[in-house]
Amino acid sequence: MIDAISFDLDDTLWDNRPVIRAAEAALADWVQRRAPDLVPHYQLETLLEFRREIIEEQPRLRHRISELREQILFRALRYSGYSEAEGRQLAAEGFTLFLDERHRVSPFPETEPLLELLARDYQLIALTNGNLDIARLPLGRFFDHSVRAEEIGLAKPNPEFYRTALERIGTNPARTLHIGDDLENDVIGARNAGLHALWFNPGKAPNPPADLPLELQVETLRQIPDAIGQWRQRMRDTVNR
Numbered sequence: 184m185i186d187a188i189s190f191d192l193d194d195t196l197w198d199n200r201p202v203i204r205a206a207e208a209a210l211a212d213w214v215q216r217r218a219p220d221l222v223p224h225y226q227l228e229t230l231l232e233f234r235r236e237i238i239e240e241q242p243r244l245r246h247r248i249s250e251l252r253e254q255i256l257f258r259a260l261r262y263s264g265y266s267e268a269e270g271r272q273l274a275a276e277g278f279t280l281f282l283d284e285r286h287r288v289s290p291f292p293e294t295e296p297l298l299e300l301l302a303r304d305y306q307l308i309a310l311t312n313g314n315l316d317i318a319r320l321p322l323g324r325f326f327d328h329s330v331r332a333e334e335i336g337l338a339k340p341n342p343e344f345y346r347t348a349l350e351r352i353g354t355n356p357a358r359t360l361h362i363g364d365d366l367e368n369d370v371i372g373a374r375n376a377g378l379h380a381l382w383f384n385p386g387k388a389p390n391p392p393a394d395l396p397l398e399l400q401v402e403t404l405r406q407i408p409d410a411i412g413q414w415r416q417r418m419r420d421t422v423n424r
């Protein structure tokens with residue numbers, strides 16, 4: 184059966200859009216205070232252009248979003264006339280501030296009770312394409328392991344992400360149920376790597392894979408323990424038939 188549950192983080196355990204918006208705003212405010220010469224160039228279009236250039240030069244940064252973000256900031260600072268040394272120092276400072284803000288998440292009310300319950304019976308693992316380190320949050324106490332895409336240079340939905348991450352933490356994909364909100368990244372990707380998948384689909388998006396068991400599709404986190412129970416029961420019945 185299963186002995187581990189892996190969780191997506193952003194938009195599964197909390198709403199991530201306001202978090203990133205607030206972190207971006209904090210960084211823009213920091214630019215005003217700490218890097219005034221950057222202000223005229225601190226524009227989405229310019230930053231996206233730097234992003235494109237950097238990824239073209241260093242494709243390995245595509246899934247290493249922390250390093251990528253700091254390099255974009257560094258390039259923008261250099262472009263604005265800061266010296267190499269100033270640029271490095273300021274980019275590190277600005278990125279650290281962004282990352283701190285990025286960890287100010289407000290988990291859904293159902294998140295903590297759910298993790299507390301599941302942690303009694305399963306090994307819990309956090310698998311994210313984002314750069315949030317679950318160990319920095321109080322929720323981290325429920326997780327036995329975590330892997331961020333930027334640590335291994337691979338991202339969901341690539342099945343290699345799942346296989347590499349689970350191998351690294353000593354868990355068998357076939358004995359793992361992955362839970363996440365993104366159909367492509369979390370459901371299709373996990374299943375392609377041989378995991379089971381439960382789709383957290385609060386927005387009632389259509390078109391899950393035809394063979395995704397109905398009980399493994401939920402609209403609220405609260406439904407998850409029963410959903411897993413029903414699914415396991417049905418699997419047992421199928422085996423015993």
Ligand SMILES: [Mg+2]
Nearest residue numbers: 191193194195
């Ligand atoms: Mg997500």
